[in-house]
Amino acid sequence: MNRRDSGHRGAHGSHGGGHGGHDGGHPPSSVGPKATRIILGAFFAISAGLVIADFFVDRYIEHPWENLKGFYPLWGLLGVAGLILAAKGLRRIVMRSEDYYDAD
Numbered sequence: 001m002n003r004r005d006s007g008h009r010g011a012h013g014s015h016g017g018g019h020g021g022h023d024g025g026h027p028p029s030s031v032g033p034k035a036t037r038i039i040l041g042a043f044f045a046i047s048a049g050l051v052i053a054d055f056f057v058d059r060y061i062e063h064p065w066e067n068l069k070g071f072y073p074l075w076g077l078l079g080v081a082g083l084i085l086a087a088k089g090l091r092r093i094v095m096r097s098e099d100y101y102d103a104d
Helices: 033-053 071-094
Strands: none
Touching: 033 071
């Protein structure tokens, strides 16, 4: 018996369509494809604008690397990539087997 057949109707009653229903093709907590494109488009536009602004804004420099154009976007990209790699490694350390709670 899957979740739909269990008789659970959710917070919105017995209707199947609309927001929050399971019949929309994606989980109720996800964002639709059109909204995803809009959000990602805005994110990339803002990011591109900040990289371009980096060529025109005069900053106070404490380290010679900061004088490189595009240093901060590259530093942020490397920082996020490092966090992702660290999380993958940490997952291998702390992950438990699928039947961890079922095992006696």
